[in-house]
Amino acid sequence: MQDVATDGTISMQLVGILNANGLTVAELTVALKEKLSAVIIEPEVSVQVVRINSKKYSIHGGCARQGEFPLIGEVTILDAFANCGGFKDFANLKGIYVLRGSQRIKFNYRDVIRGKHMEQNIQLENGDRIVIPE
Numbered sequence: 001m002q003d004v005a006t007d008g009t010i011s012m013q014l015v016g017i018l019n020a021n022g023l024t025v026a027e028l029t030v031a032l033k034e035k036l037s038a039v040i041i042e043p044e045v046s047v048q049v050v051r052i053n054s055k056k057y058s059i060h061g062g063c064a065r066q067g068e069f070p071l072i073g074e075v076t077i078l079d080a081f082a083n084c085g086g087f088k089d090f091a092n093l094k095g096i097y098v099l100r101g102s103q104r105i106k107f108n109y110r111d112v113i114r115g116k117h118m119e120q121n122i123q124l125e126n127g128d129r130i131v132i133p134e
Contacts, residue, residue, distance in 0.1 A: 008054065014039050025049060057124045059084045061132035062091030071128075076121045077107050080130060092133040098122070099129040 008021035015035040020028050029047045036043035055071035057080060064085030077098060087093060093109040107130075111117045124130075 021054070055126040057126070057128040057130065059130045059132065062088040062134040063132050064088065071124060071126055075124045077124065077130060078109075078112055078121050080124060081109075084132075087132065088134060090134050095133045097131050098124070099131060100125060100127070 008019060010018045010020050012018070012032075015032060018028075018031060018035060023031065025047050029045050032045045032047065033043055036045065056068045057071050057075070058066075058068045059080060060066055063081075064087075065083065069080065069083050077096075094111075096107040096109055098105040098107060105120075105122065107120050108117060112121050
């Protein structure tokens with residue numbers, strides 16, 4: 001049995017601590033085999049991905065549930081709002097923006113839900129921060 005930490009490291013009795021960040025299943029399998037070869041002759045290793053938690057986006061400001069959320073698959077800004085538990089009474093729904101690195105991307109919720117300016121409803125990327133001003 002192994003323990004997986006939130007930082008992407010794996011801890012196993014015979015292996016010790018192994019950093020799995022950024023490794024594919026095949027690469028992790030090879031790394032584990034190499035480590036186990038020091039103690040076991042021809043080890044058989046099977047790696048299964050149960051859950052991917054490495055990519056995230058966050059929502060801040062005028063909503064009921066702020067914080068980080070897993071970025072699994074293709075998620076648009078509008079999709080992300082399904083996780084925020086609704087907007088607060090004084091949320092500025094026309095002034096929402098996404099911080100992506102040094103870039104600030106405008107998002108007008110009122111327009112998008114009416115089918116206007118749908119180009120604003122971009123797909124989120126790892127590390128994006130959605131800000132809902134109040």
